Amino acid sequence: MSVESYKLAAARRALQFVEPGMRLGLGTGSTASKFVELLAGEVRAGLQVLCVPTSEETQRLAEQHGIPLTTLCETPLLDLTIDGADEIDGELRLIKGGGGALLREKIVATASDRMIVIADSAKQVAKLGAFPLPVEVARFGMTATRNMIEMLAADAGCHGEITQRLLSDGAPFVTDGGNYIFDCAFGPMEDPEALDEALKFIPGVVENGLFLGIADAAIIGGPEGVAVIEAQYGESQEAV
Structure with missing residues (x-):
């Protein structure tokens, strides 16, 4: 089997957690998009849900498949996010x-009762950090912000190259919120919580990609x- 089939299997299993009438958060990315497409099939079959997309990309995909959408302004509390x-x-x-x-x-995710x-299994690691940590930053003063990231990350025991994310044509990658992203190649993190706290001290940092204490379960x-x-047990159960 391929990695894509593993992603699809995980997305299909996640459907079992969706109940009629739920308010759902829809994630972004290759695995999350598989869940959106599977959910669309259930919606066409009569499942009633109301969903908040986490990106313009996911919004377009959901609209294309006829999934009912709302916003966090209209529906500020969600039952479940799948991402x-x-x-x-x-x-x-x-x-x-x-x-x-x-x-x-x-x-x-944090507006949801459960995330x-x-x-796929390749995403499981002993320590976070092999994947460069994305840090979303305001455009104003971004060089100063980068320097602060480097300094405070070092205080948290993290060192490595910090690069601005670019598109294939060399233009800056711009988030849906109009911000830039630094990708921080810090390597394995001994204390992700310390790094998360350090990054929160930097005014130019809008958000960072460490999601700590947010996920309730992983499929x-x-x-x-x-x-x-399940996060509360720390044990895995094999599903047939």
Whole structure:
């Protein structure tokens, strides 16, 4: 089986957590898009849900498939968010933001009673940090912000190259909120919480891609099947 099939298996298992009448947050990225497409099939079959997309990309996909949408202004409390991740450790701490939607993803996730992460098994890591940490920053004073990120990250024990995310044509990547992103190649993190707290001190940092204490469960697709990992137990159960 392929990585894509593992993603699809995880997305399909996540559908079992969706109940009629739920208010759902819809994640962004390759795995989350598979869930959106599967959810669309259920909606066409009569499932009634109301959804908040975490990016303009996801909004376009959901609209294309006829999924009913709302906003957090209209529906500020959600029942469940289903989203992907770039890395997941054993405590269900995450790195997200590879798709550039980390700010909206974190807002939607924390507005939900429950967040479930769906991913393929390659996203599981012993320590966060092999994937560069995305940090969304305001355009104003971004060089000063970058210097502060480097300094305070070092105080938190994190060192590595910090680069501005660019498009294939060399233009700056711009988030849905109009901000830029620095990708921070810090390597394995001994204390993600310390880094998260350090980044929150920097005025130019809008948000960072560390999702700590947010995910309630992870659904992981891999060569041995689908594992559901509940945060409160820290144990996985193999689903047939």
